[in-house]
Structures are given as C-alpha cells and as structure tokens.
Amino acid sequence: MRNTKKAIYFYLLLFIVVVLPANTLSQEYKYEVGAATGTSFYMGDANKTKLYLHSxxxxxxxxxxxxxxxxxLKANIIAGNVSGNSEDSGNFFPFDRNINFSRTFTDIGTQVEFNFLPYSDNYSYLGTKPYSPYLFTGVGLTYASGENSIFSANIPLGIGFKYxxxxxxxxxxxxxxxKLFTDNFDLLDNPYGIRSSTLKNKDWYSLxxxxxxxxxxSRTDPCHGM
Known part of the structure; x- marks a missing residue:
C-alpha cells in the first residue's frame, strides 16, 4: 500500500513538473510588436482565379x-492598394460594361493563431521549436477609399510561418x-442583376x-505560465 502511494505521488509530481508545463507554459515574453510589409491583390467579378494580378x-x-x-492572439492595422480591370476577367458583362479601378484600403482586425509546433527558442526539453507553421482566422473591418468608398466587415483566413x-x-x-461582405469593392456591384446570399458573390482581397x-x-514566473 505504501509503495502504491509513493507511485501515485511520483506520477503526480511528474505530471506537475513535465506534462502540465507543456500545456500551460508560455514563451518568456507575453507580447510582440512589430511591422509588416508585402503585397496585395483583389479577387472578384473582374478577377475570378488569377493570383497576384495587378498586385x-x-x-x-x-x-x-x-x-x-x-x-x-494578434491585432493588426494594414494599409494597401489594389487595382483591377474587368477586361482581364474573361467574362462578358451586360451592356459591354467594363471597369478599370484602383482602391486604397485600410484593414483593422484581430485574429487567433494556432502554431502547429510548440513555438519557443527555449524549453527544448519540452519539445519546443524556434520555428512553426501556423493557421489563423478572425474578424476585421475594411475601409476602401476612391470612387464609391466602402466600409465592410471582413473575415481573414490564412496560413503563415514564423521563426x-x-x-x-x-x-x-x-x-x-x-472575405468582404460587399460586392462593390471592384465597382461591379451585382453586374448581372442577380441577387445572392450574404456570403456568395462577394469580393475578396489578399495579403x-x-x-x-x-x-x-517578461513573464515574472514562466515556470507556471504566468
């Protein structure tokens, strides 16, 4: 009986020291702040399938x-520009309607990220790695200036890699x-005159x-995930 209790205490201690920190312990620092730069492009009625067209x-x-x-958890504020030409779409619009547009936009949003690998450059005994691919999604708001300026909610869906x-x-x-909740990002609002659902036939842009x-x-007590 005494040996059984000792075994229980041993495995409980092992769980507290090894297993529990593996699930709760975080990096040495709580927060990150920084800058980002890159490219953006649009997809919608004037560009159905071509990535990085008019980026x-x-x-x-x-x-x-x-x-x-x-x-x-991540928050961002991003400004950029996109452009498009309906002649590139391969589609024929009623009344030979063609649009050549340019937009400057501001994106404010928040996302939740999931790292596929436990991300840290310390705690290697817990299997952490100084790199990881990750997925993210969230909610955001987009304001686009120019002709017929718009303000719309957006849903970001993405993948990344950090090191x-x-x-x-x-x-x-x-x-x-x-994913925008408007069909007027490209100035081609419902060009075929067929109304659709909230999610279908809406414009996108990519970053x-x-x-x-x-x-x-710094976390004051990293061994307890504080």
Missing part, C-alpha cells in the same frame, strides 16, 4: 499576445484571403506579408 503594395503594424506555445531569429526577435511570412516583431513584457 499592389501593403504595409502596417501588428501586436501579438502569446497565450502559450501553440496559441496566440526566431534570436531571443526576442521574430521573423515571419503569411498569406491570407480577406502576402513579411513581418518582424520584438518580444517584450
């Missing part, structure tokens, strides 16, 4: 809260598609961004 330049800032090795250049410095790249961030706000 523009984008840039902005981001803030990330690292919950633990695998999960993070610890050194302690407190992160380098990464990510690709995302932003491919390279970012560099700096960690700050």
């Amino acid at each position: 523009g330049i984008s840039g902005g800032a981001l803030f990330r809260y690292n919950i633990n090795f695998n999960w993070a 610890k250049l050194k302690n407190r410095i992160n380098l990464g790249v990510e690709f995302s598609m932003r 491919t961004m390279i970012f560099l961030t700096w960690d700050f706000s």
Whole structure:
C-alpha cells in the first residue's frame, strides 16, 4: 500500500513538473510588436482565379499576445492598394460594361493563431521549436477609399510561418484571403442583376506579408505560465 502511494505521488509530481508545463507554459515574453510589409491583390467579378494580378503594395503594424506555445492572439492595422480591370476577367458583362479601378484600403482586425509546433527558442526539453507553421482566422473591418468608398466587415483566413531569429526577435511570412461582405469593392456591384446570399458573390482581397516583431513584457514566473 505504501509503495502504491509513493507511485501515485511520483506520477503526480511528474505530471506537475513535465506534462502540465507543456500545456500551460508560455514563451518568456507575453507580447510582440512589430511591422509588416508585402503585397496585395483583389479577387472578384473582374478577377475570378488569377493570383497576384495587378498586385499592389501593403504595409502596417501588428501586436501579438502569446497565450502559450501553440496559441496566440494578434491585432493588426494594414494599409494597401489594389487595382483591377474587368477586361482581364474573361467574362462578358451586360451592356459591354467594363471597369478599370484602383482602391486604397485600410484593414483593422484581430485574429487567433494556432502554431502547429510548440513555438519557443527555449524549453527544448519540452519539445519546443524556434520555428512553426501556423493557421489563423478572425474578424476585421475594411475601409476602401476612391470612387464609391466602402466600409465592410471582413473575415481573414490564412496560413503563415514564423521563426526566431534570436531571443526576442521574430521573423515571419503569411498569406491570407480577406472575405468582404460587399460586392462593390471592384465597382461591379451585382453586374448581372442577380441577387445572392450574404456570403456568395462577394469580393475578396489578399495579403502576402513579411513581418518582424520584438518580444517584450517578461513573464515574472514562466515556470507556471504566468
């Protein structure tokens, strides 16, 4: 009986020391802040399938809260531009309607990220890696200026890869598609006169961004995931 109790205490201690920290322990720093730059392009009635057609330049800032090795919350503000020409679409619009447009947009949003690998340049005994691919999604708002300016909610869907250049410095790249809740981003609002659902027949824009961030706000008790 005494040996059984000792065994229970041993495995309980092992769970507390090894298993529990693997699930709750986070990086040494709670937050990241940095900048991002890259390219943007549009997809919609005037561009159904071609990636990076008439691509523009984008840039902005981001803030990330690292919950633990695998999960993070991110906020961003990004400005960029996109353009398009309906003659590139391969479609024929009623009344020979063609549009050549250019948009400058601002994107403000927040996303939740999932790292496929436990991301940290320390705690290698827990299997952490200084790199990881990740997925993200969230919600955002888009304002696009120019002719018939718009303001719309968006849903970002993306994938990325991050790498610890050194302690407190992160380098990464990510690709995302932003689903808009408007069909007027390309100035071709319902060109065929057929109304559709909220999700169908809406415009998208895409961001491919390279970012560099700096960690700050040290965790006072990292062994307990504080």
